[in-house]
Amino acid sequence: MAGAERGRTPLVVGNWKMFKTSGEGASFIRDLAEALSGVKDREIMVAPPFTGLYEAAQVAEGTCISIAAQDVFWEREGAYTGEVSATMLADLGVKAAIIGHSERRQYFGETDEWVAKKVCAALDHGLQPIICVGESEEEREAGATAEVLAEQVPVGLSLVRREDAGRVTLAYEPIWAIGTGKTADPGVAQEAISLVRREVADTLGAEAARMTRILYGGSVGPGNIDELMAQPDIDGVLVGGAGLQVGSFSRIVRFEKP
Numbered sequence: 001m002a003g004a005e006r007g008r009t010p011l012v013v014g015n016w017k018m019f020k021t022s023g024e025g026a027s028f029i030r031d032l033a034e035a036l037s038g039v040k041d042r043e044i045m046v047a048p049p050f051t052g053l054y055e056a057a058q059v060a061e062g063t064c065i066s067i068a069a070q071d072v073f074w075e076r077e078g079a080y081t082g083e084v085s086a087t088m089l090a091d092l093g094v095k096a097a098i099i100g101h102s103e104r105r106q107y108f109g110e111t112d113e114w115v116a117k118k119v120c121a122a123l124d125h126g127l128q129p130i131i132c133v134g135e136s137e138e139e140r141e142a143g144a145t146a147e148v149l150a151e152q153v154p155v156g157l158s159l160v161r162r163e164d165a166g167r168v169t170l171a172y173e174p175i176w177a178i179g180t181g182k183t184a185d186p187g188v189a190q191e192a193i194s195l196v197r198r199e200v201a202d203t204l205g206a207e208a209a210r211m212t213r214i215l216y217g218g219s220v221g222p223g224n225i226d227e228l229m230a231q232p233d234i235d236g237v238l239v240g241g242a243g244l245q246v247g248s249f250s251r252i253v254r255f256e257k258p
């Protein structure tokens with residue numbers, strides 16, 4: 001049974017990474033809102049860099065698009081140069097935060113324990129966490145995918161209270177598929193995402209696993225979206241490169257229902 005029949009509204013998130021100035025982001029959102037008029041039964045988010053969040057939230061107000069941040073720090077305030085708290089993001093009208101993206105793990109030393117603290121802070125301040133997990137190419141080749149997910153998912157969820165489980169989203173993004181044009185075969189993505197769901201069940205219970213949306217990310221584009229969304233456990237997608245143009249992103253949002 002597909003996620004939508006289980007009450008998991010499909011979610012499409014565009015992660016802009018370090019692209020677009022505030023003005024470029026605002027005009028993108030205006031054009032996107034127009035391109036998506038009439039789209040129903042799916043949620044749409046874009047995640048601009050911190051510098052574009054204020055303007056993006058203003059422009060997105062009253063449209064079908066909501067705004068996510070690409071990271072969040074776990075403390076509310078304090079002497080943490082360069083960091084931004086969940087309270088500050090919520091104050092701008094931001095609804096969600098991507099946490100533990102592989103680029104943050106790889107370049108900035110982010111750990112599963114940090115992810116857990118950030119997830120907890122996001123939930124405490126009304127933001128929906130989108131927790132990224134996924135194995136590297138070497139780990140996949142070594143047959144260690146299940147082992148990696150069995151570490152990242154339970155640790156990342158370790159501070160989540162059961163009553164908050166429905167507000168958590170996960171994104172399975174195999175590192176070898178990010179920005180490479182090498183999308184995971186839909187069957188491979190489905191298999192890994194079903195493992196993620198099993199880890200959610202083991203950590204937060206079967207009901208939480210039934211409610212939790214799990215996205216796929218890694219070289220998603222107009223050419224593979226329909227087949228990915230036909231998989232029973234894939235509840236949406238986290239899009240990088242193809243999310244930077246209105247044409248390709250709106251085609252992804254308008255995926256065909258199986």
Ligand code: 13P
Nearest residue numbers: 015178179218219240241
């Ligand atoms: P690409 O879609 O460019 O592969 O990036 C995926 C990603 O990292 C989204 O968070």
